[in-house]
Amino acid sequence: MAIDFGRWRGPIVVAGFLLAAYALMVVSAGAQAQDQFINALTIGAVYALIALGYTMVYGIIELINFAHGEIFMCGSFVSWWLLTTLGFTGAIGDPLVLGGVLVLTFITAMVVMGIVGVVIERVAYRPLRNAPRLAPLITAIGMSFILQNIVFVTISNSIVTIPQILPNTALTFGPIAIRQINLFVIVLALGLMVALQVFVRRTTLGRAMRSTAMDREAAQLMGVDINSTIALTFFIGSALAGAAGVVQGLYFGVTHFQIGFQAGLKAFTAAVLGGIGNTTGAAIGGFVIGFIEVLASSFGYGRWSEAAVFGTLILVLIFRPTGILGQQLADRA
Amino acid sequence: MTTTRIGLRQRLGPAREFLRGHQSLSITFGMAIAAVVLPLIVLIPPFNGFGTQKDFVGGFADAGVFVLLAIGLNVVVGLAGLLDLGYAAFFAIGAYTMAYGASGYSGLDTPFWIMIVVGAFVAAVFGLLLGAPTLRLRGDYLAIVTLGFGEIVPLVFLNADTYTNGTNGITGIAQPSLYGLAGINGFGFTNPWPYYITVLLIITIATMLVYRLQDSRLGRAWVALREDELAAASMGINTVSTKLLAFAIGASTAGLAGVFYSAKLASITPQQFEFQVSFTALAMVVLGGMGNTWGVILGAFIVYEIQSQGLHQLDAFAKSLHAPPISLGPITLDLSTINFINYQYLLFGLALVLMMLLRPEGLFPSRRRREELHEAAAEVEATAADAVSQT
Numbered sequence: 001m002a003i004d005f006g007r008w009r010g011p012i013v014v015a016g017f018l019l020a021a022y023a024l025m026v027v028s029a030g031a032q033a034q035d036q037f038i039n040a041l042t043i044g045a046v047y048a049l050i051a052l053g054y055t056m057v058y059g060i061i062e063l064i065n066f067a068h069g070e071i072f073m074c075g076s077f078v079s080w081w082l083l084t085t086l087g088f089t090g091a092i093g094d095p096l097v098l099g100g101v102l103v104l105t106f107i108t109a110m111v112v113m114g115i116v117g118v119v120i121e122r123v124a125y126r127p128l129r130n131a132p133r134l135a136p137l138i139t140a141i142g143m144s145f146i147l148q149n150i151v152f153v154t155i156s157n158s159i160v161t162i163p164q165i166l167p168n169t170a171l172t173f174g175p176i177a178i179r180q181i182n183l184f185v186i187v188l189a190l191g192l193m194v195a196l197q198v199f200v201r202r203t204t205l206g207r208a209m210r211s212t213a214m215d216r217e218a219a220q221l222m223g224v225d226i227n228s229t230i231a232l233t234f235f236i237g238s239a240l241a242g243a244a245g246v247v248q249g250l251y252f253g254v255t256h257f258q259i260g261f262q263a264g265l266k267a268f269t270a271a272v273l274g275g276i277g278n279t280t281g282a283a284i285g286g287f288v289i290g291f292i293e294v295l296a297s298s299f300g301y302g303r304w305s306e307a308a309v310f311g312t313l314i315l316v317l318i319f320r321p322t323g324i325l326g327q328q329l330a331d332r333a
Numbered sequence: 334m335t336t337t338r339i340g341l342r343q344r345l346g347p348a349r350e351f352l353r354g355h356q357s358l359s360i361t362f363g364m365a366i367a368a369v370v371l372p373l374i375v376l377i378p379p380f381n382g383f384g385t386q387k388d389f390v391g392g393f394a395d396a397g398v399f400v401l402l403a404i405g406l407n408v409v410v411g412l413a414g415l416l417d418l419g420y421a422a423f424f425a426i427g428a429y430t431m432a433y434g435a436s437g438y439s440g441l442d443t444p445f446w447i448m449i450v451v452g453a454f455v456a457a458v459f460g461l462l463l464g465a466p467t468l469r470l471r472g473d474y475l476a477i478v479t480l481g482f483g484e485i486v487p488l489v490f491l492n493a494d495t496y497t498n499g500t501n502g503i504t505g506i507a508q509p510s511l512y513g514l515a516g517i518n519g520f521g522f523t524n525p526w527p528y529y530i531t532v533l534l535i536i537t538i539a540t541m542l543v544y545r546l547q548d549s550r551l552g553r554a555w556v557a558l559r560e561d562e563l564a565a566a567s568m569g570i571n572t573v574s575t576k577l578l579a580f581a582i583g584a585s586t587a588g589l590a591g592v593f594y595s596a597k598l599a600s601i602t603p604q605q606f607e608f609q610v611s612f613t614a615l616a617m618v619v620l621g622g623m624g625n626t627w628g629v630i631l632g633a634f635i636v637y638e639i640q641s642q643g644l645h646q647l648d649a650f651a652k653s654l655h656a657p658p659i660s661l662g663p664i665t666l667d668l669s670t671i672n673f674i675n676y677q678y679l680l681f682g683l684a685l686v687l688m689m690l691l692r693p694e695g696l697f698p699s700r701r702r703r704e705e706l707h708e709a710a711a712e713v714e715a716t717a718a719d720a721v722s723q724t
Contacts, residue, residue, distance in 0.1 A: 064473045124686050132705070133472055135689045137416050138619060142685030145612060149679035157675070261608065265484065268477055303492045310481035317478055318466040 014284070021291045028298040034176070036298050042182045042251060044290020045189035049244035050267035051274070051282040052196060053117075053237025059277035060213045060233045061129070066140040067120055069264015070147035071113050071238045075245020076255035077151055078109040080162045083249075091167040101165060106188075109246045110239035116147075117238025118231050126227070144261070151257040159256050162249035185247050192240060193283050199236075200279065209233055213277065262306060266293075269313040275323030285323070356548075357541045363627075364537040368530070383646055391525035396637040397532030398594045402610075403617040403633035404539050404626060405586025410615070411624035411699075412547060413579035414559030415468070416476040419483025420614050423584040425606035426459050427452040427591020429490060429497070432601055437505035438498065445509035449535075449592050456588020457581045464580035468573055483611050490603040502602030506595050520596075528597050535593065536630070539586060543626050546582070555579055560705060609678065613640070616681040619688050622695025631697055640677055648673045 021040070025033040050072050057065045082105050092098040124139040166181045200206040208229045211219040220226050248263075249255055270289045274281025289309055296305035316323065352359035374380060375389040383389075402424060409417045430452040434443040443451070467478045490497045497503070508520045509531065520527045546552050554575045557565035566572050595601045613636065621632020651671060658667035688695065694703035 062473070064477055124690070127690055131689075131693065132414075134410070134414060134416055134623075135693055137473060137476055138615070139686045139689045141418065141612065141615070142682045142689070145678050145682030146686065149676070149682060153675050153679060262484070265477075265481060269481075272474075272477075304488075307485050307488050307492070310485050313481045314463075314467070314478055317470060317474055321470055321474065 017288070017291075021295065024295055025298060028295065028300075032298075036294055038178055038182045038186075040291045040294035041287065042185045042290070043293060044287035045185050046244045046247050046251070046286075047263070047267045047270050047289045048283045048286025049189055049192065049240045049247070050263060051270035051286045052193070052279055053241045054264075054268050055271040055274070055276055055279055055282035056209075056233050056237045058271065059279075060209060060230055061125070063125060063136050064140065064268065065125075065237075066137070066264070067124075067143035067147055068237070068241055069260035069262075069267065070144050071117055071241040071260070072245045072248070072263055072267075073255065073257065073260030074116065074147060074151065075109045075113045075242035076162065076248045076259070077155060077160070077245070077257075078112050078242065079105050079246040079249045080160055080255060082108055083163045083165065088163045088165055090163060090165070092165045093167065098165060106243055106246055109242040111242075113242025113245070114235040114239035117234040117241075121231060121234040126230075144264075148257055148260065155257070157257065159254050162253055162255055164250065164253045166250055181251055185251060188243075188247070192243060193279075196236070196240070196279060205229070205232060265313075266306075266309050269309055269316075272313060272321075273316055273323055278323065281323055288324075356544050360540050360544065361537055364533055364540070368533050372529075383642060387523075387525060390529045392638075392641055394525055394528040394532050394597060395641070396634055397529070397536055398590050398597075399614065399617065399637045400536055400630050400633040401532070401539060401590035401593070402587055402614045403621065403629045404536070404543060405583045405590070406614045407618050407621075407623065407626060407629040408543060408546075408586070409579050409583035410618055411622075411629065412552065412559070413555040413576055414472075415576060415579060416472060417479045417580070417583065418476050418608075418611055418615070419479035419481070419486070420583070420587055421606045421608065421610035422479075422483045422486035423456040423460060423587035424591045424594070424610060425486050425490060425603070427456045427588030428595035428601050428606070429503070429591075430455045430588065431592040431595040432503040432506050435507035435596075436503055438503045442507055445507070445592070445596050448596075449589055452592035453585040453589040456591065457585035460581040460584025461577060464577050465573075468576045468580065480608075483608060487603040487606045490606070497603070500602065500604070502600060502605075504600035506599045506601070508599060509596055528593075532593060535589065539589075540626055540630065547626070551575065551578060556701070612678070613681065616685055619685055620696055622698040624701065625695065625697055625699035628695055628697025628699065632695065636681075644673045644677055 022033065022037055025036045025040075029036045050068065053068050053071070054065065057063060057068070083101075086101070088101070092101060120143050124143050125136050128136040128139060164181075166184060168179065168181070170177045170179050171183060172178075200209060208219070208224045209232065211222065211224055212226055212229045212233075216226055219229075245255075248259070266289050267286065270285035271282045272285070273288055274283070274285030276282075289312075292308055292312060293305045296302065296308045301308070352362075371393055372386060372390055375384075375386055380389070384392075402420065405423075406417065406420050409415050409420075431445075431448050433439045434441055434448040434451060435445065463478070463482055467475055470478075491499055494500075509527070510520065511527070520531075547555075554565065554570045557568065557570060558572060558575055562572060614633075617633035617636045618629050619632075620636060621630070622628035648671075651673065692698075694707075
């Protein structure tokens with residue numbers, strides 16, 4: 001009757017982590033522990049969605065796509081543009097209209113940002129695929145500044161308010177009270193993650209992506225169209241970041257042309273934490289970062305939360321560059 | 334045309350040979366010419382319309398800070414091939430070292446000339462501390478770790494307000510003093526000349542050192558590492574300590590620039606050391622030509638002047654035209670309402686991308702780097718040609 005720990009190790013670790021995090025929140029926030037916990041899950045979901053794009057791109061072409069954080073930022077501006085153009089200012093009462101608007105916003109932001117991602121890959125990364133490693137990293141950082149400053153000069157250089165269309169009401173499940181927005185964000189993020197997993201593991205295109213990541217030349221010999229597979233990876237990754245941008249708008253109600261930089265850095269930390277190239281790891285890493293950030297502020301060190309996240313990044317890279325789930329990609333020179 | 338060119342070249346042959354053989358001499362010579370010419374150029378139109386000679390000289394001294402940053406970053410990125418995206422952190426560390434060493438805030442009054450060495454040393458120590466564990470990792474991890482470090486350092490200076498005075502920064506930083514030596518007018522806000530001369534001297538020394546390093550055993554090891562890390566390692570080069578030295582030398586140059594910057598401004602805040610500074614320095618290095626020190630110096634100077642003067646003048650010029658707004662369908666183009674200064678980082682971003690795509694060796698390339706950067710493309714072409722000839 002021995003329990004197969006190998007199989008259950010993952011879930012046990014996750015459950016243990018969540019319990020420990022909750023315990024720390026009870027210690028630091030007392031009665032607010034539950035709210036803090038849900039807040040951490042929500043913020044973590046945003047980071048996880050961004051981290052997925054980072055890890056997918058790194059997995060397939062081994063490039064840190066510095067522009068990825070800006071895709072997230074642009075996603076939030078797409079949702080702002082759409083919602084203000086449609087004339088919404090506050091919560092939408094009618095569930096049918098609300099659902100329709102949500103679907104429309106997410107699909108628009110995801111498609112637009114997906115296309116932007118593909119264009120960036122085509123223009124800035126593909127021509128440099130055989131160049132020295134430094135070259136695409138420099139174009140990536142250049143692209144990040146281009147996106148940021150396009151928004152800066154064309155839209156706004158200050159904080160922009162996004163209509164919060166989800167009603168601010170709480171749903172109660174027994175002892176648990178959760179605001180609609182939090183529940184929506186968490187469920188949506190988990191849904192997108194599961195969909196991504198199914199896509200990557202079960203479909204032909206997903207298999208093409210995995211084989212390209214594993215060995216580009218061999219995949220090409222087996223008939224995989226490398227260019228369109230890489231473009232597809234950029235599309236999916238950028239679409240997920242676009243979705244995260246919409247969530248940012250819905251949850252915080254504000255956006256700014258500079259939010260992409262730090263969010264991108266945090267999401268990259270999440271991707272490294274989970275083992276870069278590993279999509280499950282990136283998702284878990286995102287939630288871990290969410291918890292680190294919320295815990296730092298609930299212990300009264302809110303100003304230091306960013307330093308804590310980047311400190312984590314440096315520590316992980318020093319002591320466990322393969323991340324918590326481990327990946328063979330991060331080879332030591 | 335061609336004949337006269339060759340003739341000129343032949344006539345200048347011995348001089349060129351001499352200057353090539355005496356690099357430090359030619360650097361000193363070049364810098365001296367620049368030192369005399371720059372303040373004179375601004376006296377002739379159209380430059381004299383943009384400001385007084387004093388303003389320009391002060392601006393050149395500020396440009397010198399960025400030239401120093403670019404020289405240091407070029408050692409890391411251009412010579413050793415390591416992408417450091419948090420370079421401003423070492424700049425900040427140097428600047429705050431100066432602020433602690435000599436200001437009303439700390440109550441100390443260490444001479445600027447000692448602080449230059451101290452600041453460079455402290456920055457180098459931080460470079461070693463950050464580099465030692467991370468330089469073992471592959472290149473792009475270094476980029477992200479330095480990016481994180483570049484974010485943390487200003488955050489620490491901002492948040493540890495008990496020790497750093499937080500967002501207000503440190504004011505009343507002592508200015509350099511010559512102790513009445515040689516009866517020269519002292520350093521002051523109204524007299525930029527001593528700063529101008531000082532920064533030129535620092536740049537001259539730094540350039541000499543970098544050129545000498547480049548031709549040394551260490552410099553050749555950097556090139557070997559940059560071109561092929563595996564081959565370099567198997568030839569017996571200690572990759573970690575070689576990279577670490579590049580990293581520390583780059584950091585110390587930034588520290589030095591920070592000390593000068595803080596002594597010139599007399600007050601510093603954490604906001605002056607954000608990512609934009611690292612990004613600007615990188616743009617300067619890439620535009621000037623990675624690996625080519627004099628190209629990078631020129632690139633830094635040009636980029637700085639575009640940033641501080643060019644865009645302002647363009648703005649003033651566009652407004653002075655009083656051009657009527659042009660209507661292009663839904664978009665109205667009105668020159669007088671465009672604020673060109675806002676476009677600077679957009680321009681730098683575009684410049685980075687376009688340079689890497691079209692001319693990765695920079696505007697003033699080093700021959701070696703150009704061959705290296707085009708080698709990969711040439712190889713691809715060669716294999717393609719091979720494939721064609723075989724069929």
